[in-house]
Amino acid sequence: MAAPPSMVTLPQFTVPAPGAVKKDGETVPRRHFKFADRLLDHPDNVTTMWDVFLHGNKISGDNDFLGVRRMENGEPKEYIWESSNSVRRRVENYAKGLSKLGLGRQEALGVYGVNRPEWTMTEQACYRQAFIIVALYDTLGEEAIEYIVNQTEMKYIVATADKVKHLINLKSILPSISHIIVMDETYDKTLDAAASEVGVAIQTFKDVEKLGEDVTEETELPKPEDIATICYTSGTTGAPKGAVLTQAQSVAVIYSIVAVGSADTFAKVDHTDCYVSYLPLAHVFERAAQGLFVYNGASIGYYQGNTATLLDDIIELKPTVFCSVPRLFNRIYDKVLSGVKAKGGIAATLFFTAFNSKKANLKTTTKHWLWDRLVFGQIRQRLGGRIRFILSGSAPVSPDVIDFMRICFSADVYEGYGQTENFCGSCLTVSKDNTTGVVGIPFPCSEIKLVDVPDMEYTSNDQPFPRGEICIRGNSVMREYYKNPEKTAETLDEDGWLHTGDIGLFDECGRLSIIDRLKNIFKLSQGEYIAPEKIEGVYQKHELVAQAFVYGDSLQSSLVGIIHPDKDELTKWAQSKPEFADKSFEDLCADAEVNKQLLSALTAYGKSNDLKGFEQVKKIFVTPEEFTVENDLLTPTFKLKREIAKKKFAKEIDAMYAGRTFN
Template sequence: MNNSQPNIQQKYQYSIEVADAPDIPGEGKPRRNSLCPDKLITHPPNATTLYENFLHGINEAGDGNFLGHREINDGVAGPYVWQSYIKVQERVANFGSGLRKLGLKPKNFLGFFLINNPEYIMAQLACYQYNFITVPLYDTLGTESIVHIINQTEMEYCLVTTDKGRELLKLKNKLPTLQTIIVSGQYDQEFTNLANSLNVRIVNFIVVERDGSVHPVNAENPRPNDIAIICYTSGTMGIPKGVVLTHKNVMSNVASVRWLAEKGKCYLPSCDDVHISYLPLAHIFEFVNTATMIYGGVAIGFSQGNTLKLLDDIVELKPTIFISVPRLLNRIYDKVMAGIQAKGGVTQLMFTTAYNTKKNGLNKGNVDHWMWDRVVFAPIRARLGGRVKVILSGAAPISAEVMNFLRIAFSIDVYEGYGQTENAACLTMSLLGDTESGHVGSPQVCVEVKLVDVPEMNYTSKDNPYPRGEICVRGHSVFREYYKLPEITAEILDKDGWCHTGDIGYWDDHGRLVIIDRVKNIFKLAQGEYIVPEKIENVYSKHELVSQVFVYGDSLQPSLVAIIVPNEEMLLKWAKQNNLGKKSSQELCKDPKVNGYFLQTLIKYGKANDLKGFECVKNVRLTYKPFSSDNGLLTPTFKLKRYQAKIKFQKEIEEMYAEIS
């Protein structure tokens, strides 16, 4: 795909100031996407709600593939088995009718506590058709949070898989409102007996669907301002908040993608495309991505839910659209680069030549090369099935280096999106043909964005060369409220409808947003210096010895410390070179000599990468166990949970500070 456009050399403006916006002291003027400067788009044609969005997908795809999964026999996954849009439409209507017969009423809540699968999507679509409100749950939130969500929403009905259902039944004494559990898949008599003993009704998904098909109940379709989902933010600390999003909020972002595609600035998913669904549907990023796929009639294939088998699923499915998060994309980058370095010789020389040639081409807007794409980069493309046309990275920051790699290695359009749950996942997005990295693009055409001064951090609208400030967004995708939290809502959503994101940014020469800091998740060290841990972690995580890192600073201490998860392959290689080859990874992580080497290496590396003296860690501890959602240290989109990490490593933190002093 050749998108040669002289967008880097020319000062093309991706966003422009709102023409009639007043000058307000302490903030910059709002900006809108330059492709739609005079209005904000609310919805795509013929789809004002998520139910109408589904109908549009049916009209696009008809008998084409919609939901696909792999059947597992004797532990072996077979080929993808598909259901068409038309078939799913029938099943959705029956399931929605069945929910009504169970007693679920319009604008009541249906909980979702299961991994991505066809039943998850069908139940969602039934909620859209019958105007029920979806409330996702996921176990990485922790037991306390799950109890909080169910009780705050007074949830009576929940869709589960058997394993998740058992978790809820174990908590039943804390869940007084939970009455009915609908199970996706099979369950045994023991499960039924446990539910009966707790006075909880258990019913199978198929049974609900079958009952709904007999004398079906008419649907009460939603309106644009009706609530579609209460999406609880996993957050980095404390009890999660329920972000209330309407059908209009979600559809405005679907509309933005379509609008930009019509202007030749975005890829428009169609019934010729295949999307792999593996990021959790409980998170707003995949939720909105799925809505966009459905509008275009895209075939959606589900992974098995096992991260170790994801690449196998990808090779089998051969997706054309790959939506991911930086953590996985960083792994692909690291694996490829390590493999090239290990081969060395002619292979490394050829790769370096090809890579640098294509990197120079990015400056002219080119993402492909007639020879190197076939000779050098074809095997890399094959790792994602060989058919990927577009990659979108979101949910967390990604380095410019990795973005360049993706464009070079896969010879395709690579987009980066920026947003939050509170603005229905996407606030800005880079556009087709823009091959320069280091920014998050221009506003979606459903919102306008402004920067507000943060004087205590020395970010103001008077800064040179670029005015800086807290990123604030207003428009159709901005959430309605935090559920039952009016005071906290008022802290984030001001009286004029501006949502304060907590992120700091500036507009570059092309009117694209650049994220540089965070109002929250910062702390002062004892000498009064502000510390942004994500910035430091992003530097250290690029070192070949580091797989993951958690940087911590006590406000009563003058320095930083860090917990490091080493890159096991590089750790064992270093150990072998330093007469420690007989030790396991676990033993090496406890070895003071290894800790000392890591500390000195990272101090030098930090200074070489422009970290200030007070930003360099002064002590480290190694752990062989990766941070993950399973051990409660990562959110479902792989962001570090700082509060939980601090609690888990409190002993190590205290020891490190004691050693420093």
């Protein structure tokens, strides 16, 4: 006889920290259920990020390590590879060359460019010589670059050839810069004279390697307490803050990912794995991911530098692991489903039969012997056909999309949660637990508690689950914000807890869910609290919508929205309607009747996805302009910059609230 529901013992994935006592206004700190006795720090004999590299080099040796696509007459061909041993020789020479140029221990070295082998080799050289690597995002504006370079008193920048002229032109506001090292073998040599005039020397990456070839003197090895990186938050408002992360703090995260793999609560990675690097190395998600593959001696293939050709790179590379962000997963979701609907008939019936069959068994498996071959094989090929597991990070991903990825790619899909301030080392979901809507359990290097937020009515005594601000403490939490004691004190309390600004709850199994954000919430005039990201997440699942920005004025009783449609889907939709069939994408976006019909579709869709009446936008402005990093509407990790979006669309927002039309 089955036990009644009330008597069923549910698994507990987190446990109270040993000896911890619950304090008023907060939960007891919780830890990973398999690593409760202590917070992990480092493996034996691996205490720095340079040790991480050496560990992988010992495994990989002459095997493929870093790969890029060969170009022929401007066309990308196969991947060509460099072995781990070859890369190690180059890194050591390059590191010595940088020292010979005058870069000193614990001085800042800037990196300015998209992911490529030279980026990774620069990172490893910094770890070897105890330089401080400071990334300048490829799409940063002048103001932020000026702020970061001047705050760190940066003298040396490693950059791609296309950035050299820009840096020289900025020299008047970047007085400390004395050397630019160009990643490319060739660059515009006419820039040498201009650089010399403003007191900047230019060398190529290989020039610096050669400079170090004849250096026989060994320099001091890095120490665990040395600063590994100052990673500046991309932030949606204000000046960027530089999170100071030591070698030891970075190692703790890599070790934790390895440990949960060995404990069978996360995927195992080994030297046979292949990873595609495209998420910005300027951010900790990609740095932590690469660290895992470096440690295990796996191979890393780089995209061409253009996200528009990413899927082509993936098909050629055939990676076994794919790390990405919800924005890309949402696009894949939309494209596959719209393609299925367009086919219709037997093909659509077969797809949804297979889909629903697999979904019914998701709690136990992501695979099906028949459907994976008959229905999902072609979809799986979109990511190369060899994917073992997928990891989503940077922002919560919709449960529908998570389930879709598990079903269609026949792979384990994990969700991670972390911040710049702890090298991404917060939470990971658990192997074989396909529960959606959770971000998992703490990294073994971290413990987590929830602290009451009375103003938002979140408390540790809430029923059925405790709720509050997520606070993290452990071996990966940053030392401080660089030269910013005021912001440091706001974020790190006297007991070492990192206050994340995210609102979470611990569920019945001790898993963490993110349910809100301290700052990303506002109140409408009638007193209703609004979480815009939740609403945007619903609308962006509609096939006609690529991006959405939901806004509510506290003096108004309703929400308005800025919608960027999916160009292919909107065009296809218009062609089925005679009155719109001959209009361009831009004309469709400006058409009042299109606006009306799209709003009607979104309202119905929102209702079917359980949006309350006050959560629905009452008016929309349809823009043909995509929200991108380049136009400053997205952070480099693809989060919406709300304040920037509010300013950019101020006229349209005012018009919607005033009841005016746009044509």
